Amino acid sequence: MKNSSNTNGKPLIIPQPIRKDGAGGPDLGPRDVMRDLQNPDMLVPPVTDNGLLPNLRMSFSDTHMQLNHGGWSREITVRDLPIATTLAGVNMSLTPGGVRELHWHQQSEWAYMIWGTARITSVDPSGRNFIADVGPGDLWFFPKGLPHSIQGLDDGCEFLLVFDDGSFSDLNTLSISDWFAHTPKEVLSVNFGLPESAFQSIPTEQVYIFQDQVPDSLASQEVQSPYGTVPLSFKHRLLAQKPIITPGGSVRIVDSTNFPISTTVAAALVEIKPGGMRELHWHPNADEWQYYLTGQGRMTVFGGNGIARTFDYRAGDVGYVPIAMGHYIENTGTDTLWFLEMFRSDRFEDISLNQWMALTPEELVRDNLNASPELLHALRKEKWPVV
Ligand code: MN
Ligand code: MN
Numbered sequence: 001m002k003n004s005s006n007t008n009g010k011p012l013i014i015p016q017p018i019r020k021d022g023a024g025g026p027d028l029g030p031r032d033v034m035r036d037l038q039n040p041d042m043l044v045p046p047v048t049d050n051g052l053l054p055n056l057r058m059s060f061s062d063t064h065m066q067l068n069h070g071g072w073s074r075e076i077t078v079r080d081l082p083i084a085t086t087l088a089g090v091n092m093s094l095t096p097g098g099v100r101e102l103h104w105h106q107q108s109e110w111a112y113m114i115w116g117t118a119r120i121t122s123v124d125p126s127g128r129n130f131i132a133d134v135g136p137g138d139l140w141f142f143p144k145g146l147p148h149s150i151q152g153l154d155d156g157c158e159f160l161l162v163f164d165d166g167s168f169s170d171l172n173t174l175s176i177s178d179w180f181a182h183t184p185k186e187v188l189s190v191n192f193g194l195p196e197s198a199f200q201s202i203p204t205e206q207v208y209i210f211q212d213q214v215p216d217s218l219a220s221q222e223v224q225s226p227y228g229t230v231p232l233s234f235k236h237r238l239l240a241q242k243p244i245i246t247p248g249g250s251v252r253i254v255d256s257t258n259f260p261i262s263t264t265v266a267a268a269l270v271e272i273k274p275g276g277m278r279e280l281h282w283h284p285n286a287d288e289w290q291y292y293l294t295g296q297g298r299m300t301v302f303g304g305n306g307i308a309r310t311f312d313y314r315a316g317d318v319g320y321v322p323i324a325m326g327h328y329i330e331n332t333g334t335d336t337l338w339f340l341e342m343f344r345s346d347r348f349e350d351i352s353l354n355q356w357m358a359l360t361p362e363e364l365v366r367d368n369l370n371a372s373p374e375l376l377h378a379l380r381k382e383k384w385p386v387v
């Protein structure tokens with residue numbers, strides 16, 4: 001057995017499922033060494049891991065790619081990550097001019113622009129319209145049932161869509177081309193007051209994504225509705241929001257308090273510097289659906305009754321934490337870790353372990369945990385950013 005080989009001039013240490021105390025033994029294969037290298041806490045779990053927590057990680061790299069002229073999409077739903085029942089996610093890219101066609105669905109759509117720019121359109125039940133351009137770090141929210149579209153601008157774009165139902169699929173929405181294709185031509189004729197020949201060239205099946213020209217300026221495409229524009233903006237500039245700065249990084253929180261239209265999805269954009277950690281905490285109101293944007297980290301989820309499981313995450317991964325389960329996220333790499341955490345709720349809520357302990361009578365904490373004087377001293381000095 002070789003313990004190391006040479007890859008691009010760099011020695012590759014082949015990790016083995018052996019703990020420092022000698023527990024375990026070598027894995028002589030068959031095995032996927034690249035995956036083992038990416039998942040050190042899966043190969044050699046911390047001794048504190050225990051019990052039967054189900055899988056809490058899925059990579060977009062392990063999902064089906066839907067390739068169209070004009071862009072691509074892939075999704076992580078309850079089909080791929082069965083525990084994730086509250087939210088589903090779609091990673092999509094549109095070329096310059098590429099269009100995610102006019103469509104709608106039974107779920108609300110929350111989105112984060114990763115890179116590039118797009119033009120989004122929608123109309124509400126009162127005939128008020130919304131047409132806007134979105135760029136990196138911007139969000140949009142389309143309430144359930146409202147029609148909308150997305151079109152890539154000059155350089156194209158890539159974004160994450162989040163839906164407030166884990167069983168959603170973006171390949172199973174209601175789209176304008178599909179409806180036209182499945183409506184009798186004589187009905188289209190009556191509906192639009194035109195001869196059937198006016199519908200000779202319509203698509204015969206759902207278009208989904210198609211290649212179009214890059215549209216002209218927003219001003220040139222303005223459509224005046226007699227009812228005006230939607231009263232609550234469907235767009236929010238999350239990255240432009242002033243962050244809460246912490247010693248290990250930063251956080252930007254968005255929910256219906258600062259993005260009022262987003263009544264079913266709350267989120268935080270979190271930055272963790274190398275060596276930093278998102279402290280031990282939980283969320284009392286909802287499951288957490290995570291999307292890792294850059295860097296790498298690890299999370300242990302504590303499920304009560306002695307149950308805990310640790311996962312490694314990297315850019316492009318999705319993580320999940322059931323409601324109220326304790327967890328932390330530690331940056332295990334040399335780059336800054338950026339990730340999004342989303343909740344099916346109108347409010348972002350979390351409980352910090354440190355803050356809880358610091359706000360509880362010290363004698364109680366001391367006697368409950370047999371806490372050391374150092375721990376009690378540290379709790380007395382706890383400071384929190386004013387949110
Ligand atoms: Mn949609
Ligand atoms: Mn969390």
